[in-house]
Amino acid sequence: MTETHCPYCALQCATTLHPADRPGAVSVQPRQFPTNRGGLCRKGWTAAEVLTVPDRLTSPLVRNEAGELVATTWDYALDFVADRVRALQAESGNDSIAVFGGGGLTNEKAYALGKFARVALRTKNVDYNGRFCMSSAAAATNRAFGIDRGLPFPLTDVAGAGAVLLVGSNIAETMPPAVAHLAGVREAGGLLVVDPRRTATAQLTEDAEGIHLQATPGTDLALVLALTHVVLQEGLADTAYLADRTDDPDGLFRSTAAWWPERAERVTGVPAATIRRAARVLAAAAPVHGGAGAYILTGRGAEQHSKGTDTVTACINLALALGLPGRLGSGYGCITGQGNGQGGREHGQKADQLPGYRSISDPAARAYVAGVWGVDPDELPGPGKSAVELINALGTPDGPRALFVHGSNLVVSAPRLASVRDRLDALDLLVVADVVPSETALLADVVFPVTQWAEEDGTMTSLEGRVLRRNAALAPPGEVRSDLAIFAGIAQRLGCAASFPTDPAEVFEELRLASAGGIADYSGITWSRLDAGEALFWPVPAEDHAGTPRLFADRFGTPDGRARVIAVDHRPVADDLTAGTPLYLVTGRLLQHYQSGAQTRRVLELAESEPEVFAEIHPRVAASLGIVEGAPLRLRTARGSMVAAARVTTDVRPDTVFVPFHYGGAGAVNELTNDVLDPISRMPEFKACAVEVSAELAVREVPA
Ligand SMILES: Nc1nc2c(c(=O)[nH]1)N[C@H]1C(S)=C(S)[C@@H](COP(=O)(O)OP(=O)(O)OC[C@H]3O[C@@H](n4cnc5c(=O)[nH]c(N)nc54)[C@H](O)[C@@H]3O)O[C@H]1N2
Ligand SMILES: Nc1nc2c(c(=O)[nH]1)N[C@H]1C(S)=C(S)[C@@H](COP(=O)(O)OP(=O)(O)OC[C@H]3O[C@@H](n4cnc5c(=O)[nH]c(N)nc54)[C@H](O)[C@@H]3O)O[C@H]1N2
Ligand code: SF4
Numbered sequence: 001m002t003e004t005h006c007p008y009c010a011l012q013c014a015t016t017l018h019p020a021d022r023p024g025a026v027s028v029q030p031r032q033f034p035t036n037r038g039g040l041c042r043k044g045w046t047a048a049e050v051l052t053v054p055d056r057l058t059s060p061l062v063r064n065e066a067g068e069l070v071a072t073t074w075d076y077a078l079d080f081v082a083d084r085v086r087a088l089q090a091e092s093g094n095d096s097i098a099v100f101g102g103g104g105l106t107n108e109k110a111y112a113l114g115k116f117a118r119v120a121l122r123t124k125n126v127d128y129n130g131r132f133c134m135s136s137a138a139a140a141t142n143r144a145f146g147i148d149r150g151l152p153f154p155l156t157d158v159a160g161a162g163a164v165l166l167v168g169s170n171i172a173e174t175m176p177p178a179v180a181h182l183a184g185v186r187e188a189g190g191l192l193v194v195d196p197r198r199t200a201t202a203q204l205t206e207d208a209e210g211i212h213l214q215a216t217p218g219t220d221l222a223l224v225l226a227l228t229h230v231v232l233q234e235g236l237a238d239t240a241y242l243a244d245r246t247d248d249p250d251g252l253f254r255s256t257a258a259w260w261p262e263r264a265e266r267v268t269g270v271p272a273a274t275i276r277r278a279a280r281v282l283a284a285a286a287p288v289h290g291g292a293g294a295y296i297l298t299g300r301g302a303e304q305h306s307k308g309t310d311t312v313t314a315c316i317n318l319a320l321a322l323g324l325p326g327r328l329g330s331g332y333g334c335i336t337g338q339g340n341g342q343g344g345r346e347h348g349q350k351a352d353q354l355p356g357y358r359s360i361s362d363p364a365a366r367a368y369v370a371g372v373w374g375v376d377p378d379e380l381p382g383p384g385k386s387a388v389e390l391i392n393a394l395g396t397p398d399g400p401r402a403l404f405v406h407g408s409n410l411v412v413s414a415p416r417l418a419s420v421r422d423r424l425d426a427l428d429l430l431v432v433a434d435v436v437p438s439e440t441a442l443l444a445d446v447v448f449p450v451t452q453w454a455e456e457d458g459t460m461t462s463l464e465g466r467v468l469r470r471n472a473a474l475a476p477p478g479e480v481r482s483d484l485a486i487f488a489g490i491a492q493r494l495g496c497a498a499s500f501p502t503d504p505a506e507v508f509e510e511l512r513l514a515s516a517g518g519i520a521d522y523s524g525i526t527w528s529r530l531d532a533g534e535a536l537f538w539p540v541p542a543e544d545h546a547g548t549p550r551l552f553a554d555r556f557g558t559p560d561g562r563a564r565v566i567a568v569d570h571r572p573v574a575d576d577l578t579a580g581t582p583l584y585l586v587t588g589r590l591l592q593h594y595q596s597g598a599q600t601r602r603v604l605e606l607a608e609s610e611p612e613v614f615a616e617i618h619p620r621v622a623a624s625l626g627i628v629e630g631a632p633l634r635l636r637t638a639r640g641s642m643v644a645a646a647r648v649t650t651d652v653r654p655d656t657v658f659v660p661f662h663y664g665g666a667g668a669v670n671e672l673t674n675d676v677l678d679p680i681s682r683m684p685e686f687k688a689c690a691v692e693v694s695a696e697l698a699v700r701e702v703p704a
């Protein structure tokens with residue numbers, strides 16, 4: 001019996017693995033833990049199936065002259081890759097090699113990946129899929145609070161609140177066990193959900209006095225400015241807090257003065273009276289009015305926009321107006337997504353970061369980390385390109401010529417896929433490490449088979465910033481090795497003198513040191529403390545430090561300790577509606593599938609439950625097109641076109657079409673999405689673009 005955590009999302013539900021009757025198999029049972037309270041979702045219950053899927057990668061593969069991927073030895077594959085890397089770097093320089101990481105990797109793998117890029121490959125071009133995920137919230141919290149930790153408080157704190165405003169989060173499907181923490185708020189009539197769809201989460205507002213604000217896609221910024229306007233105008237703000245804990249209280253008034261609710265109604269479609277009511281419910285729960293506490297939480301629906309950073313900033317400003325951040329039982333938080341979406345962004349996979357959430361542009365940080373790595377600070381590269389910019393540069397005249405992918409299936413999950421495929425095609429070398437032959441692995445020149453969750457030790461950092469132990473229950477099958485072995489094998493072949501340990505415990509010891517003194521300081525965390533069950537939320541700057549479950553109680557992470565009020569204003573979706581593309585295409589998740597679906601589409605129960613892509617449309621749209629339930633729909637945007645089966649439902653706004661992004665090939669909605677970026681976070685606008693929808697003539701089989 002082994003205690004560990006679910007491989008998938010950032011809730012990191014606790015599980016126990018028991019040996020099963022087949023070799024290499026285990027069965028999963030939920031375990032009591034504060035975040036999941038003994039619960040698991042369907043993905044968690046069935047996660048063990050991915051360990052033994054029939055097409056599990058079990059040996060390295062190299063593409064032969066006939067263009068087929070064929071099994072080979074580790075030595076051959078590593079030699080091959082190292083030789084190609086050396087030749088490409090000799091011709092085109094160190095930056096001709098790029099690395100793409102993932103927020104599902106353990107802290108140890110993520111840390112080693114960043115070091116591998118900077119020290120072994122000596123390239124600046126490293127970034128990861130977290131750029132697709134919570135980077136807008138990270139950018140906004142960094143500039144307002146000086147620290148980015150998704151939830152700067154334990155999730156269980158939310159249970160006591162009087163109101164929670166969820167902006168663009170469908171937590172009932174994306175973290176089902178977490179709904180338990182909303183019971184009190186629902187009962188208090190304080191659940192407020194902003195979503196253009198009547199999701200399972202929005203439905204949680206219906207049995208009590210909650211409010212679903214079914215706003216037009218891409219208009220959260222206007223909505224939140226109006227909520228703040230009401231708070232200020234009705235004298236509901238916490239003026240003492242604003243004066244004491246923020247740098248520019250007047251900035252709040254200036255930036256929201258013009259957003260009276262009637263104006264916001266015209267932009268968002270949410271009635272002005274509903275906006276006023278929501279603002280009052282939220283304010284009544286704030287500590288300044290003697291309420292039980294209030295939270296504002298954002299998800300990808302608010303963040304994955306070309307204005308995501310500003311939208312989150314507006315949410316933070318509203319929280320500041322109500323005096324929430326840093327108060328016990330209140331606050332602002334971003335609901336991080338991937339299993340290690342939090343830790344994955346702290347230890348150096350990001351183009352501009354070094355371990356410990358240090359900036360790669362800060363001379364002191366460079367000197368410190370170079371010291372730990374045993375290299376000259378001047379040899380460390382500077383900041384590289386962000387994920388989408390990196391992908392768009394692949395194979396261009398000055399761009400990278402080789403790419404290593406560890407923990408992402410980007411030919412399904414990146415925006416504007418036709419161009420992603422072109423860029424990957426233009427590479428001289430694509431190396432993919434994965435557990436299964438994902439759509440991206442199938443395009444590679446070299447595929448490395450790697451360990452997955454139940455086969456490895458390590459740590460993950462959950463949405464609360466709590467560091468958790470992942471424990472190996474099984475030996476990996478066949479020739480499978482950890483990503484750590486790939487970094488070590490290539491580094492050694494390139495003649496790199498720095499150490500690349502393959503034992504995760506040893507990597508963690510180095511990570512502790514590298515993070516010491518940084519924002520995300522793990523130096524006081526030891527595996528034995530974690531194994532003893534200590535709840536360690538970072539920063540943990542010393543072994544006798546109990547960790548930091550709640551940040552900002554006395555001060556924010558800014559130089560003067562005050563939160564920054566940053567004036568922001570609404571702007572439309574980049575690819576906005578036109579006469580020819582009159583609807584918004586919105587993308588997101590289903591309960592049954594995880595991300596690109598590489599893992600969950602291989603689990604029979606999940607695949608049978610949601611086998612193929614569909615498009616939710618409103619009955620009015622269906623009627624205008626003469627479409628019935630299940631009929632094929634053609635969706636066309638400025639970037640591409642696809643066919644999806646119609647699901648006709650009043651749960652979606654009449655101006656909105658929803659398509660999940662979990663499917664590859666012809667079912668990939670990212671053929672259609674826009675790769676325009678938020679100027680600050682470099683996050684692509686996955687959540688909204690203009691689309692034309694038409695009835696697709698069914699192809700009839702002609703009898704022979
Ligand atoms: N089942 C499942 N769970 C997951 C994952 C998964 O793939 N599957 N992935 C994990 C990861 S990495 C992440 S990042 C999280 C994501 O978790 P969520 O943020 O909850 O997931 P999404 O479905 O992407 O988006 C949430 C909602 O945003 C809405 N939305 C779309 N456009 C807008 C808009 O303009 N404004 C507003 N307010 N809402 C909008 C969508 O209708 C959707 O219901 O989930 C994690 N958990
Ligand atoms: N249209 C649209 N697109 C989106 C989104 C959206 O809402 N709409 N959401 C975005 C978001 S929030 C995210 S997080 C991304 C996620 O999208 P991806 O980056 O594609 O994430 P996954 O599908 O989880 O891919 C992880 C891959 O790593 C493999 N893997 C698992 N463990 C390991 C390991 O330890 N090592 C290695 N080397 N591989 C491993 C898995 O098998 C899988 O193939 O998608 C983004 N794309
Ligand atoms: S909610 Fe997330 S962590 Fe929990 S079982 Fe489901 S996928 Fe796993």
Ligand SMILES: [Mo]
Nearest residue numbers: 133134337338
């Ligand atoms: Mo994500």
